[in-house]
Each structure stands twice: as structure tokens, then as C-alpha cells.
Amino acid sequence: GDSVTQMEGPVTLSEEAFLTINCTYTATGYPSLFWYVQYPGEGLQLLLKATKADDKGSNKGFEATYRKETTSFHLEKGSVQVSDSAVYFCALWSDYKLSFGAGTTVTVRA
């Protein structure tokens, strides 16, 4: 079935560093792609999404571009803050459900 493979963590960064979390997908069609974030003690929150090839999703300084040729949807942020410390999940929508990656724990140190 359709699936997502996500870069393993944990990732530890200093404030203002550049963050990239790799995500690739396997799918028979062209699924919608998502990044969700889970802050400590909270549920999953939709961070951004893209529904077709070359779409760029963006929110809170994070960006990800739907790359059909490389089947990827990598998450990037140019300058992270301590408040960005969280678990990040890549996901795809197909067969009427979300399929998630394993999650990447990001810790940003002041």
C-alpha cells in the first residue's frame, strides 16, 4: 500500500540553524501530502500541505515542496527557534485515510 518514509531522528539544533527533515513517499497515484507537528503533551496539528506536484506548502516559516520526480516532500525552515522543538510527522492521504511516517523528534537549543 501507499506509504511514507521519514528521516529518523532525533535531530538536535541550535537556535537560528537551518532545519531539513527528509520525507519520501511510495504511492500508485498522486496523493496529497502533509506535515503534522506534535508539541509536547499535545495532539497532532496540521502544519502544511500540498495537493499536487510542484505545490509548495508553507506555514510558520516552514516550507515543503511536492516533488513528483523524486517522490519527496522535505520539510525546511531557515531559522529555527526553541519553540519549534516538537515531533514532526510526514503523511499522505490515499484510500480515504492518512498514512504517517515514523516521526522525527527535533530539539532546538538556545
Added chain:
Amino acid sequence: EPEVTQTPSHQVTQMGQEVILRCVPISNHLYFYWYRQILGQKVEFLVSFYNNEISEKSEIFDDQFSVERPDGSNFTLKIRSTKLEDSAMYFCASSGDYRNEQFFGPGTRLTVL
């Protein structure tokens, strides 16, 4: 901002007991979901619910599980006879017109002893 809520936040039960996990979806949403995350593993889809019936379910969602919308606001997941391997974080989600834009609750951590 409207949000999905779940109760309890943590449930401890003995193996073989029945548990009911509760969720209040966003009020104007039509689709409801349960997912679970076993510690150290991926978030997995369990079931989706629309118009008072199950619309899709995964292989995990066997006869031990059931879902119900007992009134206009609650959405519940029942596990009839819990097993050790049911220990997990259970997330409820809901969506409106765009099914793929799902809003998640904070989760219920179920511990089966």
C-alpha cells in the same frame, strides 16, 4: 478556535476489561476517525465514521473494537476485552468538507496491565 477534545487523557485498565475512549469532534465536522500510536511506532489508522456508520476500517480494527456516536457531540471507541498489545496512544480526529484536512485531539494514553 474550535478543537477536538478527548477524555480521559490517561486510562489504566486490566487485561480483559472493556474500555471506552471518548472524543468530542469539532461541531460542524462530518467525518470522524480513530488512530493509534503504539510507543515507538507509527501512527496507524483504525477507522473512519460518517453518517452514523463506519466508512473505512483497517485490519487492526477487528471485532474487539467498535465505534459509536451516541449523541450529537460525542464519538466513542470501545475495546471489548483489552489485551496487553492494545496499550497505545489513541487519537481522535475529525474533518469537514475536505476529508484530508483532519484535526486531531490530544490523545488518550491507554495502558493495559
